[in-house]
Amino acid sequence: MSDSDILDLLEEYASSGSLPMHMPGHKRNTATAPYLGKLGAAFDITEIEGFDNLHAPGGVLQKAMLRASRLWGSGRSFFLVNGSTCGILAAVCALAKRGDRVIAARNCHMSVYNALELCGAEPVFIVPPCDSELGIYASLRPEDVEEALLHNPGAKLLVLTSPTYEGVISDVGAICRAAHSRGVPVLVDEAHGAHLGFSDYFPGGAVKAGADIVIQSLHKTLPGLTQTAIAHLSGKLADEGEFARMLSVFETSSPSYLLMSSIDGCVGLLESEGEMLFQRWEKSLGLFGERIGPLKHLKVLSHGGEALSDHGNVFGFDRSKILISTQLASLTGVELMRLLRDEHRIELEMSSGALALAMTGLGDTPEALLRFADALLALDGNCAPEKKSRSVPPPCATPKRLCGIGDALRSEKTVLPVKDASGKISAEYVWAYPPGVPLLIPGEEIGEDLADAMQSIEESGVRLKSTSGNLPSGLCVIN
Numbered sequence: 001m002s003d004s005d006i007l008d009l010l011e012e013y014a015s016s017g018s019l020p021m022h023m024p025g026h027k028r029n030t031a032t033a034p035y036l037g038k039l040g041a042a043f044d045i046t047e048i049e050g051f052d053n054l055h056a057p058g059g060v061l062q063k064a065m066l067r068a069s070r071l072w073g074s075g076r077s078f079f080l081v082n083g084s085t086c087g088i089l090a091a092v093c094a095l096a097k098r099g100d101r102v103i104a105a106r107n108c109h110m111s112v113y114n115a116l117e118l119c120g121a122e123p124v125f126i127v128p129p130c131d132s133e134l135g136i137y138a139s140l141r142p143e144d145v146e147e148a149l150l151h152n153p154g155a156k157l158l159v160l161t162s163p164t165y166e167g168v169i170s171d172v173g174a175i176c177r178a179a180h181s182r183g184v185p186v187l188v189d190e191a192h193g194a195h196l197g198f199s200d201y202f203p204g205g206a207v208k209a210g211a212d213i214v215i216q217s218l219h220k221t222l223p224g225l226t227q228t229a230i231a232h233l234s235g236k237l238a239d240e241g242e243f244a245r246m247l248s249v250f251e252t253s254s255p256s257y258l259l260m261s262s263i264d265g266c267v268g269l270l271e272s273e274g275e276m277l278f279q280r281w282e283k284s285l286g287l288f289g290e291r292i293g294p295l296k297h298l299k300v301l302s303h304g305g306e307a308l309s310d311h312g313n314v315f316g317f318d319r320s321k322i323l324i325s326t327q328l329a330s331l332t333g334v335e336l337m338r339l340l341r342d343e344h345r346i347e348l349e350m351s352s353g354a355l356a357l358a359m360t361g362l363g364d365t366p367e368a369l370l371r372f373a374d375a376l377l378a379l380d381g382n383c384a385p386e387k388k389s390r391s392v393p394p395p396c397a398t399p400k401r402l403c404g405i406g407d408a409l410r411s412e413k414t415v416l417p418v419k420d421a422s423g424k425i426s427a428e429y430v431w432a433y434p435p436g437v438p439l440l441i442p443g444e445e446i447g448e449d450l451a452d453a454m455q456s457i458e459e460s461g462v463r464l465k466s467t468s469g470n471l472p473s474g475l476c477v478i479n
């Protein structure tokens with residue numbers, strides 16, 4: 001017996017000798033398709049007799065989701081097999097309808113923008129301050145949220161990301177109190193924070209902070225297969241029934257039991273061995289922090305000697321992230337990422353400008369993080385100090401919004417050379433992936449400084465993408 005009812009049921013079914021005259025077409029025949037054997041296809045089924053229905057659960061999935069809800073302390077939890085993306089689409093579309101005001105942090109992930117376009121809501125953006133040293137968005141300020149709520153009575157939803165891709169946490173508790181005092185529900189994109197709140201080393205967590213809907217990608221920091229995520233609903237402001245209906249719009253009608261079993265396995269693991277595994281993770285990061293003490297040029301936020309107190313706009317930082325600044329070293333973040341790959345066979349998550357980002361997870365061991373620390377020390381030893389601080393491209397100031405996202409996308413458009421586009425209205429998105437936060441959105445005025453900002457971002461080694469695919473030469477604008 002495993003600690004997952006779903007896996008037990010799958011094992012029982014796989015060994016039952018039942019002839020599968022149903023989807024999926026590989027029929028779990030690993031002799032014909034040996035690669036599927038390696039991928040665990042013996043358990044790859046969707047909803048058949050004896051199992052449960054993800055969109056109307058009443059059996060093994062319902063039990064598994066109840067267990068998850070108890071673990072996180074939510075009102076109700078939903079397993080997601082199309083990533084946090086489908087949870088975000090469903091949450092925004094459940095709470096906001098055509099013409100409704102939605103207050104959103106401007107550093108939200110593309111999925112939030114896509115959801116706003118689909119539901120036809122009127123977004124009001126709040127721009128979080130920038131951390132000028134790192135050149136990344138800092139925490140969303142509760143006072144800015146208060147002000148936006150004051151100026152937008154009747155707003156139907158507030159959306160923010162915490163932690164961000166880089167690990168910046170906002171004061172979700174204070175933000176929820178401000179929104180709830182006006183009856184506005186809060187959706188937190190916690191795709192990067194499924195591990196928060198399980199140990200004092202990773203404090204926080206939006207469910208405990210009072211958020212109405214929290215969306216988490218298990219696959220980012222916890223041991224869930226890629227695409228696995230979870231949505232937690234609490235309180236009375238978020239309509240559960242409408243959320244479930246929207247999930248059936250945005251999520252597959254053939255959910256993979258492999259994926260769902262891995263979510264349930266993850267919940268079981270957290271229940272039975274979570275304390276020990278979180279201690280190992282904390283110990284690994286603690287050893288990493290001690291080992292990198294002698295770094296001279298590279299700086300690692302919240303690990304080693306780098307204190308968060310030097311970053312006044314940052315409310316909290318998720319220590320599962322290892323955010324390395326190369327500002328005082330003779331190499332860029334992109335070069336650091338390449339050197340780690342070429343010389344040490346270590347693959348980072350992302351690099352840009354003077355930053356490089358490593359993500360750790362519950363599966364990490366002390367040996368892995370010490371190996372990473374040693375590689376950083378070796379590269380740091382070969383660095384020369386940079387005479388002047390390397391300037392980091394800060395997130396651009398938010399351009400003026402002149403029409404709705406959907407209207408701009410559906411309008412008559414032309415592609416212009418980037419240098420000729422200033423003063424025009426954008427008919428497309430411009431973003432870098434990762435982190436998937438748009439620099440420009442459809443309907444926004446293209447400012448004079450945008451071309452320069454885009455150029456300096458590209459020069460820092462980050463490839464910008466646009467909806468039409470015409471970058472770096474052209475931008476799609478409204479005629």
Ligand SMILES: Cc1ncc(COP(=O)(O)O)c(C=O)c1O
Pocket residue numbers: 082083084085086109111161164165189191192217227228229435436
């Ligand atoms: C902040 C944020 N939200 C949402 C998502 C989407 O998550 P998923 O890949 O699980 O759909 C991502 C993906 O990277 C993300 O960084």
